[in-house]
Amino acid sequence: MDESAELKLASSYNHWEPDGTYDAIVIGSGIGGLAAAAMLAREAGQRLLVLERHYTPGGYTHAFRRPGFEWDVGVHYIGEMGDTNSQLRAMFDYLSDGELQWTSMGDVYDRLVFPQLTFDYITGRDRLEQNLVEQFPRQRDKIAAYLQAVEDCVKSSENFFVEKSLPAPLAWLSGWLLRRKFLQWAGKTTREVLNDLEIDGDLASVLAGQWITYGLPPGQSSFGIHAIVTRHYHNGGYYPVGGASQFAATIIPSIQRTGGEVIVRAPVKHILVENGRAVGVAMEDGREIRAPRVISNAGAHNTYCRLLPNDAQVRPLRERLNKLAPSLPFLNLYVGLDATDQQLDLPKNNIWVYPGPDHDTNLANFLADPQAPLPLVYISFPSGKEPTFSERFPNHATMQAICPAPYDWFKSWEHLPWKKRGEEYEQLKGQFADRIQKTIEEQVPQVKGHIQHAELSTPLTNRHFANYALGEPYGLAHTPQRFLERKLLRPASPIRGLYLTGQDVSTISIVASMVGGVSCASVILGRNLFAKFND
Ligand SMILES: Cc1cc2nc3c(=O)[nH]c(=O)nc-3n(C[C@H](O)[C@H](O)[C@H](O)COP(=O)(O)OP(=O)(O)OC[C@H]3O[C@@H](n4cnc5c(N)ncnc54)[C@H](O)[C@@H]3O)c2cc1C
Incomplete structure (x- = not known):
């Protein structure tokens, strides 16, 4: 899909006026929001309004560019897409009208590198x-x-x-x-x-x-x-042909076909609640938009603790939710190379690098002392997995490397805007970026001298772009306690007319967040939409 076609998928809030009425408003265009909206449009002809605060749709499935390069954000590999008869693959085929295509990462999808051993995760359970x-x-x-x-x-x-x-x-x-x-x-x-x-x-x-x-x-x-x-x-691991942006590009047309719209740069400030029922949203600029239902894809914490009014109905829900921890944030180094994957002989599989055998100890040491060895560096090769990358970005390749890091280390800059957080913040970022790059060059030495671009995101970047208050990448942490919470992490919220979708009502991952959307649409329509996709 070319860029002009991509732009037609979403209008900007600044040049937009609501036109007629909507059956529901969706806050957020992550895969959970898009899946819920597309299911309601396709199954019931509903007209949805999807409001996204970012400048581009897709949530963690969006891709971003710098001159000569493109990276995904929250899509490194997806399982279960090789079997065209599987339920999950059938859901993506349905939501995208068969337009979303997949490519395999090949035999090995994960290579684990410990000081004492290396292990390859190979496709096929046996x-x-x-x-x-x-x-x-x-x-x-x-x-x-x-x-x-x-x-x-x-x-x-x-x-x-x-x-x-x-x-x-x-x-x-x-x-x-x-x-x-x-x-x-x-x-x-x-x-x-x-x-x-x-x-x-x-x-x-x-x-x-x-x-x-x-x-x-x-x-x-x-x-x-x-x-x-x-x-x-x-x-095995699979990757969307054309890159991560293809999720939004192929699903949004289903929403538009019934008159629905996806609006970007559209931050929702509050959910409007009247007589205990959600009746619409108030935007950051004060405009109110009404609809009989509101679906929040903004995560459970944002929904209960930031978007709903702090009243007697909501306060106990907040207290309950606040007992669940946020997920552990990441640093993410986005690397651009001045040669192709073939020229550098880059793998498609991810490489995981650990300083020692005990993962809990590795992490605890690092959290106690940022100078301790990085507890884990996860290296992935987005351009190598994506067959159209070399046509779209000739003579270039990309890599990414993730390392966990707590929000607290960056908290003192949280009030400052993106790219204007000052020298000290940049220095801290630079130190981590150098350490991560060193690990990359040890594991993939052929990239030395070819790194043309290296840009580190921190938990504050995640907070800025994805609106997770503590930079939490996966919403609520996946502890045993999270699974015991029944009341709040389900599509039907305790507030009438308000529904939740995405990773917090299911679990982390693209497919689980998409399933969260199908589940949300099932609840709204009072029909088991999963039955449609039975193997
Ligand atoms: C670094 C990283 C790597 C990952 N790698 C993988 C992987 O390899 N495979 C995999 O399956 N999963 C991966 N994931 C997880 C996966 O990306 C997520 O689980 C999934 O995309 C979450 O989707 P979602 O719909 O719940 O929410 P999100 O994608 O978070 O979307 C929520 C949307 O709501 C918007 N929003 C929030 N507040 C407001 C507001 N007030 N007004 C308007 N809009 C608002 C946000 O801007 C955002 O666009 C990764 C995640 C991260 C962070």
Whole structure:
């Protein structure tokens, strides 16, 4: 899709006037917001108004450019897109009218590099098991037991998520039963389940190695999210052809076909609540826009703690939500290279680099002392995965590297605008950028001398562009406690007329956030829309 076509997908709020009435207003155009809007448009002919505060639609699926380069933000790899008959692939095919195309990352999707060993995550569950057994031959039974635990946990999660879409009386009657099995897994940390299976040492390091994909090391993450995310990749990693911006580019036309609109640079200030019911939104410039329903894709924290009025109805909800921690923020180094992937022989797979075998210790050391070794550097190769990149950006390639970092280290600059945070902030960024770049050059030495652009984002960047107050990349942290919260993290909020969609009503990941949107539309229409996509 060329840039002029991309611009037609969304109008700018500054030049826009509401035209007629809308069936619902969606706050935020992340994949969860777009999926909910597109489902309501396609299934019920509804007219949606999607209001996005950023200058471009897509939330974390948007892409940004610098001269000669383009990077995605929150799309490195997606699982389960290789099987055209799978339910998740069918959902994307439906929402995008078959326009969203996928390309495989190939045999290896993740390479884990520890000081003492290297391990490749290989496409195919059986091949992964074989590879694990080859590396840890004396732990064959434990590996089988672990993979079975992952399967069992993921299987039990189906009912847990179904319960979120049920009408209130049904959920009240059957909710406990539907949630119980998954909570037996999700109520434990990843470390606790590994301990139950008597898995420790290098095998534990490898099995919990992909922890940044769900945001917490094994001692803190729920085994529920560990199983869901790692299992998601068992059949390999996929990437959207044309880059991350193709999510919005291919889904928005479904919203527009029934008269809906996606408006960018449109920050919502408040949700209007009258007589206990959401009736519309107030924009930052004071304009009010009304609709019978409001769907928030802005995350649970923004919705309950910033967008709703601080009244007697909402206050207890805030107190309840504030018991759940935000996810751990990242630093992200966006690297532009003056040669192609082929010239530099860059891989498609991600490379994960750790300073030691124990992920919790690596992170705790770094959080206690920023000079301690970086607890994890996750390197990815967006241009290498994207077959049209070389036509769009000839003679160039891109890389990204992520490393966790707490919000507090950057908090003192939070009141200052983007790009104007001063010398001290730039120096701090420069120090981290240099350390991350050093890790990149150690792992991928052929890029030395080819780095033309390197730009670090911090938790403040995330706060500025994605509106997560503490720069939290994945919304609420995926702790066991998160999965025990039933009332607030579901599409139907306790406020009549207000619905939630996206990662906080499901879990982190593009597919889960999209599922959150389908779930939200199911609740609004009172129909199980998932049945449409049954395998
Ligand atoms: C660095 C990073 C890497 C990731 N890598 C992967 C990956 O490889 N694979 C994968 O599956 N997932 C990945 N994820 C996770 C995935 O991107 C997210 O889970 C998913 O995109 C979240 O979608 P969402 O719809 O819930 O919300 P978001 O994408 O966060 O969208 C919310 C939207 O709401 C808008 N908004 C907020 N407040 C307002 C307001 N007041 N008014 C108007 N608009 C507002 C925001 O601007 C934003 O556009 C990654 C995430 C990050 C941060």
